[in-house]
Amino acid sequence: MAALTDSATTISELKNRVLAFARERDWEQFHSPKNLSMALAAESGELMEHFLWSTPEQSRAVAVDAVKRQKIAEELADVIIYALEFANVTGLDVAAAIEAKMAANARKYPVEKARGRADKYTEL
Amino acid sequence: MAALTDSATTISELKNRVLAFARERDWEQFHSPKNLSMALAAESGELMEHFLWSTPEQSRAVAVDAVKRQKIAEELADVIIYALEFANVTGLDVAAAIEAKMAANARKYPVEKARGRADKYTEL
């Protein structure tokens, strides 16, 4: 069976898989926006737990430690699954929302002012 | 300019846009896995703030209130942008990670046992 890859998979395909999984189990009754936002935040917390005490630089080593990578891939998957299911139940188009948000971010963080700086746009 | 839509946009296309945005601003130096996991969790918290005091049922009304929808779309976009950038810097394939995690979830939550139940798999 061919595995999915980012270059050959649309957002809709992933959204549909996530929705089908919930429907098959009659879980849509639990999937309110409130509950899904909690699950998303809780899973984000679990991903973060892998990096609590490391420095930012040390955290980059994750990308090359095979055992950690596997765990982190699972946590990231959980995060995105809940984000996609949130989009499903609220009828949001993820790609359109990201395109619009990035356009707004580009106005707040023009390249010439933001380059190399981590400051908030209100302080640029 | 044609807008992006979930049905015509691959994960890679979104990942590439997010990466290009950071590269143009020389922000990769700040985008360690540690920092991105924090940003992702912080943005998840902001999404959640919209639903703190509503009941799960009330939170479904979000899908039809135009003003709220716009704000929630922005928060969700922030969440997914950071999740995709996390995948970028760690070299993870999102679609493959989700496919693998859903296969594992299907084993933990077989349809016949999990149907209509919100219990953790250890309690099914």
Place this chain on the structure above:
Amino acid sequence: MAALTDSATTISELKNRVLAFARERDWEQFHSPKNLSMALAAESGELMEHFLWSTPEQSRAVAVDAVKRQKIAEELADVIIYALEFANVTGLDVAAAIEAKMAANARKYPVEKARGRADKYTEL
């Protein structure tokens, strides 16, 4: 050995215990505000996981289920331990900060306007 109780324990006593625990283990090097804020958020996520799929009403039953209570007490302890250690390393006085914040909240949410309403102060 006498157990601690909320009515006979000052904030300082708890802060000192938490600080001594970290010092004995030479953990102050890891306890930057950044790292402690992450640990605090991650532990908050774990507390929240106990309530993902229950309704608000169902979540009140926690207070009377002995097994769940024990787990939730542990999660809440983790949250407050990190909050107190954050106060330790930043030199903040928790009681003074809470007194000041509650005074500000009282101005934003006057009793006569806020009674029985969950709206944000900007919408009262």
Place this chain on the structure above:
Amino acid sequence: MAALTDSATTISELKNRVLAFARERDWEQFHSPKNLSMALAAESGELMEHFLWSTPEQSRAVAVDAVKRQKIAEELADVIIYALEFANVTGLDVAAAIEAKMAANARKYPVEKARGRADKYTEL
């Protein structure tokens, strides 16, 4: 009016103030454990936002920057207010819960093994 301080304020005094504030506004109906755990996690995310892009070392400078300190004190106050209200509605004794958790932590992280190490107890 005398200000509160950590050395002269018991946990119960703070808990009672937080509870009175909610009661006066008839907010107990919103303060289910589920909702309070969400509010706590959301406020933890706001505290964390102050440290997203700084290094752990840079985040220590917070303790001496007066403007930032004020904001961070407010975020920390929000976190602890919700934690105390959570304890109120679930009937948990914070000091007892912390004492018990620290005793358990001391067993998991004996001084001689844990000194100077940020590893999880399962890896010591």
